[in-house]
Amino acid sequence: MNPIVRHRAIFLAYFGMIALLFVTSLFSPGFLSGSHLRSMTVLASFIGIVALGQTFVIIGAGIDLSIPWVLNCAAILMSLIAGGDNQPLLWAIPIVLGAGMAVGAINGIGVAVFGVPPIIMTLAVNVILQGSILVYTGGAPPTAAPGLIQYLAVGRIGPFPVVAFIWLALATAATVVLSKTAFGRQLYAVGSNATVAEFSGVPIGRTIILTYVISGFTAALAGVLLTGYTGQAYLGMGDPYLFTSIAAVAIGGASILGGTGHYIGTIAGAFVLTILTGLLPALNLSNGALLIVYGAVILITVSLASDAMSDIAGAIRGAFGRPQRPPETTEANPT
Amino acid sequence: MTAANDTRLLGGRDLTATLVDRGPFLVACVMLIALVAIYGSMRRGVFTLEELNIDAAAAMTLLLAATGQTIVLLRGGVDLSIGGMISLGTVIAATQFGESLASVLLWCAIILGIGFGVGAINGLLITVLRLQPFLVTLATWSILSGISLLILPTDGGRLPPAWMQFGNGIFLGLSTSVWMLIVLLIFWIWFRRTRLGITIRATGSNEKSAFLSGVSLLRINVVTYGLSATFAALAALYLTTQTGAGSPTIGKDYILPSVAASVIGGISLFGGRGELWGTVIGAFILTIIGNLVFVLSVSSYWQPIVSGVILLIAVLASSLAERSARRSVA
Numbered sequence: 080m081n082p083i084v085r086h087r088a089i090f091l092a093y094f095g096m097i098a099l100l101f102v103t104s105l106f107s108p109g110f111l112s113g114s115h116l117r118s119m120t121v122l123a124s125f126i127g128i129v130a131l132g133q134t135f136v137i138i139g140a141g142i143d144l145s146i147p148w149v150l151n152c153a154a155i156l157m158s159l160i161a162g163g164d165n166q167p168l169l170w171a172i173p174i175v176l177g178a179g180m181a182v183g184a185i186n187g188i189g190v191a192v193f194g195v196p197p198i199i200m201t202l203a204v205n206v207i208l209q210g211s212i213l214v215y216t217g218g219a220p221p222t223a224a225p226g227l228i229q230y231l232a233v234g235r236i237g238p239f240p241v242v243a244f245i246w247l248a249l250a251t252a253a254t255v256v257l258s259k260t261a262f263g264r265q266l267y268a269v270g271s272n273a274t275v276a277e278f279s280g281v282p283i284g285r286t287i288i289l290t291y292v293i294s295g296f297t298a299a300l301a302g303v304l305l306t307g308y309t310g311q312a313y314l315g316m317g318d319p320y321l322f323t324s325i326a327a328v329a330i331g332g333a334s335i336l337g338g339t340g341h342y343i344g345t346i347a348g349a350f351v352l353t354i355l356t357g358l359l360p361a362l363n364l365s366n367g368a369l370l371i372v373y374g375a376v377i378l379i380t381v382s383l384a385s386d387a388m389s390d391i392a393g394a395i396r397g398a399f400g401r402p403q404r405p406p407e408t409t410e411a412n413p414t
Numbered sequence: 415m416t417a418a419n420d421t422r423l424l425g426g427r428d429l430t431a432t433l434v435d436r437g438p439f440l441v442a443c444v445m446l447i448a449l450v451a452i453y454g455s456m457r458r459g460v461f462t463l464e465e466l467n468i469d470a471a472a473a474m475t476l477l478l479a480a481t482g483q484t485i486v487l488l489r490g491g492v493d494l495s496i497g498g499m500i501s502l503g504t505v506i507a508a509t510q511f512g513e514s515l516a517s518v519l520l521w522c523a524i525i526l527g528i529g530f531g532v533g534a535i536n537g538l539l540i541t542v543l544r545l546q547p548f549l550v551t552l553a554t555w556s557i558l559s560g561i562s563l564l565i566l567p568t569d570g571g572r573l574p575p576a577w578m579q580f581g582n583g584i585f586l587g588l589s590t591s592v593w594m595l596i597v598l599l600i601f602w603i604w605f606r607r608t609r610l611g612i613t614i615r616a617t618g619s620n621e622k623s624a625f626l627s628g629v630s631l632l633r634i635n636v637v638t639y640g641l642s643a644t645f646a647a648l649a650a651l652y653l654t655t656q657t658g659a660g661s662p663t664i665g666k667d668y669i670l671p672s673v674a675a676s677v678i679g680g681i682s683l684f685g686g687r688g689e690l691w692g693t694v695i696g697a698f699i700l701t702i703i704g705n706l707v708f709v710l711s712v713s714s715y716w717q718p719i720v721s722g723v724i725l726l727i728a729v730l731a732s733s734l735a736e737r738s739a740r741r742s743v744a
Contacts, residue, residue, distance in 0.1 A: 206718040207726075214713050214715045369560065375557065
């Protein structure tokens with residue numbers, strides 16, 4: 080199959096991103112300046128890192144709704160352990176990232192071993208984490224983020240933000256894993272048809288658990304980095320990332336049913352959301368309008384990528400007499 | 415195979431089927447009785463009509479939202495947009511009601527109508543574009559929350575005092591909420607046996623065979639999600655009698671609990687299985703947990719932890735039961 084047809088949704092996402100950038104630059108002239116592009120890239124990195132794990136989970140036909148409080152717990156734990164100093168980070172970061180992976184493993188085991196629907200499993204874990212961290216901290220905000228974390232989030236190497244390099248490294252790893260490794264192929268197999276995958280000898284349970292572990296890792300990492308960006312961990316800092324992580328994956332062309340999509344699409348999704356968030360204040364629109372635009376963008380992109388839409392496109396093409404791809408069955412062959 | 419063997423096999427299968435159908439509901443009943451017993455042993459006056467009135471009032475908003483969610487779950491979908499619809503209902507009520515009875519009634523009707531319209535759009539999008547209910551209702555949740563924020567940027571607005579008196583009134587010894595509970599149960603006794611109720615359940619159990627039997631998926635989806643959003647609008651109206659204000663962000667607090675109350679009460683997430691009685695039990699379990707946390711005077715943050723753990727136990731029980739049933743049939 081033609082690669083443009085096969086990856087139609089991903090091309091659409093990039094087309095949308097470029098069109099949006101172009102339109103936005105018409106409305107606000109400073110939009111394409113270096114400093115603004117840089118700050119947008121930083122914001123897109125946080126969405127992109129969180130959405131990396133979500134991409135893996137969604138390709139495996141699951142969903143991770145525990146991201147907000149995994150992120151939030153990681154940020155608060157890291158701040159508490161480090162207490163504002165760089166020294167303790169040496170073991171604080173591994174502990175926090177490991178804890179995120181452990182939560183992911185619990186999600187994955189609940190879904191893969193006990194057959195709990197992913198929506199319920201991860202939502203329940205989300206509220207349990209939320210309650211636990213609130214009980215633990217008593218609702219009091221912890222101390223400021225250590226200098227090193229702030230450097231990772233807002234520092235620069237040359238003209239480029241440090242966090243963008245972290246994102247680039249993760250994106251490269253994710254792309255290689257999805258496209259070139261056995262795990263990647265098994266993941267697509269599990270996501271598109273678990274029964275067939277099982278009979279083909281794919282270790283379904285292990286594959287699914289791994290996707291949630293990856294998601295726990297990226298959510299925890301994003302929590303650590305976001306603390307550096309805001310300068311301090313606070314309660315509720317993860318809440319926006321539930322919606323944006325799913326939206327980035329959906330805009331990037333992955334079907335929520337699993338088995339399709341790629342992290343390359345999610346990257347465009349993260350940029351689309353960031354550009355939109357930056358565009359609306361420039362147009363003097365409120366937070367309410369932003370939510371409406373978010374919802375509309377999700378509806379439009381998933382509609383464009385849906386099967387129904389490609390049927391309609393096929394019907395239009397047929398009606399105008401353009402030659403269609405020959406059908407695969409012999410009976411239906413024209414001529 | 416001998417006849418004796420055959421009947422034993424059938425008997426065994428019947429028992430499993432009953433357990434899968436009723437097991438989660440029975441577990442929920444036991445949990446509620448245990449929770450009420452604990453609550454009753456810690457506080458005086460739990461087993462009175464007054465306490466029932468208070469608890470029904472505390473549970474009613476959640477129960478109304480969960481009733482809509484239950485109908486969608488029976489159809490085999492999920493509705494996240496009720497969060498947006500509840501917010502929208504409260505802000506419209508708080509900004510438009512005015513003082514006269516006529517305008518209150520008119521706006522109640524309009525809010526319920528908007529609810530059905532919103533749900534119908536959800537159903538249309540899901541069917542015509544063949545999209546996932548999760549994604550469509552996530553998007554409409556966002557859109558409705560945005561509209562609510564545009565109408566009323568912060569909590570506030572004003573509701574006529576008579577409206578609050580009506581919502582918190584006592585008629586013949588029972589509060590408005592208890593009467594609503596009775597009406598809701600009567601509604602379900604009628605609804606579950608209607609053509610529509612049976613079709614929704616059948617479509618949830620097996621969409622393909624329902625379609626092949628001549629069920630219009632478009633009509634079923636429009637009505638199912640329409641009903642869900644109408645119940646969310648009703649929940650919003652009831653909520654305003656309790657809070658006395660509109661809030662553009664309050665709806666999101668009801669999304670997970672509405673699913674949780676249904677699932678704890680034995681509504682299957684795979685569609686087709688469960689009854690509203692279960693959802694009522696589930697809503698009361700979540701409410702009593704709130705009471706217990708208050709009585710124990712521990713941090714109120716314990717409430718989500720306990721609710722989450724109970725939800726996990728309930729869903730584990732039902733998915734294990736369902737799995738063992740599938741194995742014994744296979």
